[in-house]
Amino acid sequence: MKTGNFFGRSFKLANVAILSAALFISGCAVAPTAEELEATRDECSRFRTPFTTISDERKERIARFAQIGAGVGAVVGQAVARERDQNPIAGALVGALAGAAVGATGGYLSDLQKRSTSTAGLQRAVNGDASRDLRETDRLVTAMTSLNRCRLQQINQVERSVRAGGNRDAATAQIRLIRQKVDIDNRVINAVVGDLTRTRGLYIGALNQSGANTDNFVSSIQQYQPRVISPQQTSLRVDRSQRPRTANAVANLGYAEKELSAGAAAHVQTIDAALDDLNALLI
Secondary structure (H helix, E strand, O other): OHHHHHHHHHHHHHHHHHHHHHHHHHOOOOOOOHHHHHHOOOOOHHHHHHHHHHHHHHHHHHHHHHHHHHHHHHHHHHHHHHHOOOOHHHHHHHHHHHHHHOHHHHHHHHHHHHHOOOHHHHHHHHHHHHHHHHHHHHHHHHHHHHHHHHHHHHHHHHHHHHHOOOOHHHHHHHHHHHHHHHHHHHHHHHHHHHHHHHHHHHHHHHHHHOOOOOHHHHHHHHHOOOEEEOOOOOOOEEEOOOOOOOOOHHHHHHHHHHHHHHHHHHHHHHHHHHHHHHHHHHO
C-alpha cells in the first residue's frame, strides 16, 4: 500500500513537472485572449486571422514536442535517482525539467523518426516542414501589409474629418480606440514571430542531430537585413529582392522570419507616427 501511494504521488508530481516545463518551453509574447480579440473586432481585424490561426497551431505543436521530452526526462530522472539511491520523486522533477529544456527538439526528432528511418529521409522531412512554414510566413507578411494599410486608412479617415471641421472630441475618442486595437494587432504579430523563432530552432536542432552542418546558413540568417519601405500615407512593403538565394528551406524560413520581424517593426513605427501626427493636429 505504501509503495503504491509512493509511485502514485511520484507519477502525479512528474506530470506537474511535465506540464510546467512544457509551458515554460512554449512561453512567448503574451497573445491576446479571445475576449480581447472580440472586443477590438472591426473591418481591419480580419487581417489578424492568419496570425492567430498559425500561432495557435505552432504553440500546440511546440508544447506537444516539449511534453514528450519532459516525459522522457522524468522517466530517466527516476531511473538515475534509483541507481544512486536518491529520491525518485526529485529525480522525476529534475529530469522532467531537464528533458523539457531539450524536449521540443527531442519530441520533434521522435516525430520525424516515425516518418523516416534514414538520415536523408529525416532531413527531407525537416525541409518539408520548413517549406510549409515558409509558405505560411510569406502569407503572414502579406496579411501584415494589408493590416497596416487598413489601419492607416482608418487614421486618414479621422484626419480628413478633423480637417473638414468634424467634432474634435469624437476624433480624440477614435484615436484612443484605434490605439487599443493597434495594441492588440501588435501582440498578435509578436506572438507569431516568437512562435516562428522557436519552430525554426526545432528544425535547426533536428538537422544538427542528424549530422547536418547548419553553421553557414545560420550565420547567413543572422547577417540578413531585410529592406522595408514604409511611407506613412500608404502601406508598408517588405522588399524580398535582397533575400539570399538558396534551396535550403530552413534557411529560407529564417530569411522570411527576419522579413516578418522587420515588417512588424515598420508597422509599429508607421502607425505610431500617423497617430502622433493626428494627435498634433488636434492640439
